[in-house]
Amino acid sequence: MTFTDAAAQSKTMTRAWRDMAEGFGKRELWLHLGWQDIKQRYRRSVLGPFWITIATGTTAVAMGLLYSKLFKLPLEEHLPYVTLGLIIWNLINASILEGSEVFIANEGLIKQLPTPLSVHVYRLVWRQMILFAHNIVIFVVIAIIYPKPWKWIDLAVIPALGLIVLNCVWVSLCFGILATRYRDIGPLLASVVQLLFFMTPIIWNESTLQQQGAGSWAKIVELNPLLHYLDIVRAPLLGADQEVRHWVVVLVLTAVGWGFAAIAMRQYRARVPYWV
Template sequence: MSAVLDDDAIPARPESSESRTFARGAKDLRDGLASRELWLHLGWQDIKQRYRRSVLGPLWIVIATGVTAIAMGLLYGELFGMDIKVFLPYVALGFIFWNFIQSSILDGAEVFSKNEGLIKQLPAPVSVHVYRVVWRALIIFAHNVVIIVVIFLIFPPPLDWTVLLVIPAIGLYVLNAIWVSIVFGILSTRFRDIGQLLTTVVQLVFFMTPIIWTTSSLGSATGETSSRLKLVELNPMFHYLEIARGPLLGEPVEFYHWAVVLGCTAVGWILGMLVMRNYRARVAYWV
């Protein structure tokens, strides 16, 4: 089909009523995970294709992120009067983890619309394309780990055993990336404006999240400053960054940060399963 069909125009299919179950949605996720050879290959090919015929190849990922993080760290460190030894690792880690979050949202929103031909020609679970996006984001994140290593060699943080908390934090990032790609990816195939809206919202949230600024720059937690800090804590992205960045900086992470992230993850997966149950079978008709 060349045109996007309205719900009323979609012909009734014998499998429609049976496919709209949570069991079918869960089976799609399991089958997609079992097809790991496919999405591992596709995700890696995406990276190779992006940097095809370039001299440095995927190293451009490291260079772009590193230059941006260092430039922003030096600039805003000077503006806020921050100690560069502390502020530069803070900004660099913020950029690296934010890039993973941002790519999960924006690439996830286009995961199905950009793979129209593959979806219609290849009989594979819908979730294969979701895992492909998440795997690609992990590859990019792995490249950016080089930046963390270099910065820590120059400005070693006071690390202890709590640094291991970054492992469950990244695990939660992956779980959230999956449901985000499912929800926004499927809904964006039906309503194409969602992708454009997300681009604007993500840019706005970036400036509202402590990445190139710190909560300590708000001043002491009294009066008006306390109200500003509470507004920052209403931003879920603040908590997502804290659970991953804090352990690597040797800073204690309050339990409520983990609680917020776990709550968002649970709600997100419920929403993701609802979308999978109701609209998974229509993806091929909407792309």
């Protein structure tokens, strides 16, 4: 078999999905590696990963207090809103920025350990879910201080988190492959994500726009896909009314994103070890 024939056989959708399935099957490996990442980062630290919880909580409380005063919003409404926005944003932000470096950061393992590429993505997403679990404690405390009425429909937060995880996987795959080939993608994404933070309703909401006489911007904000991802998780946790359009947008983007991920894996999976 020639090199060309071997390359052609590697560029099949079957090989791409097999990589994803085999990578997921190696759960013991990526669960262990993800947990070790957390332990290694906070080695010899007394509080360990709870430093992230403290940092996120301090930022959320400071921003909640400040912007509730600036926008003249009730603190009991705005503080949980900002806190959840920051916690969910940290998860999405990491899947984009750390996802773009996922293969570059694991160069040694990719070259020396014969494992599916998807293992490194699962490891990254698992690590971020551990940090998310630490940070959600902040919201639990705030929810106890400012209790909200709950409904059975608010359990929709469970499938919503599942969708967020699915999207974190395809985002990390796509940007990881792209940034491995073109190293300028990483810094570019950092700039774009920073801009999106201010364009996403995290520290402000639609009522804020109305108060500032910028209600017409609400339609432009709708073009920001991160708005929809935030809402499907934040609305049920806040006990707010959920809008079907957010779920529809997220489901469509999830299907489209996984289509791109499948194509990227089919076309470039075999080249990543050479690019790193």
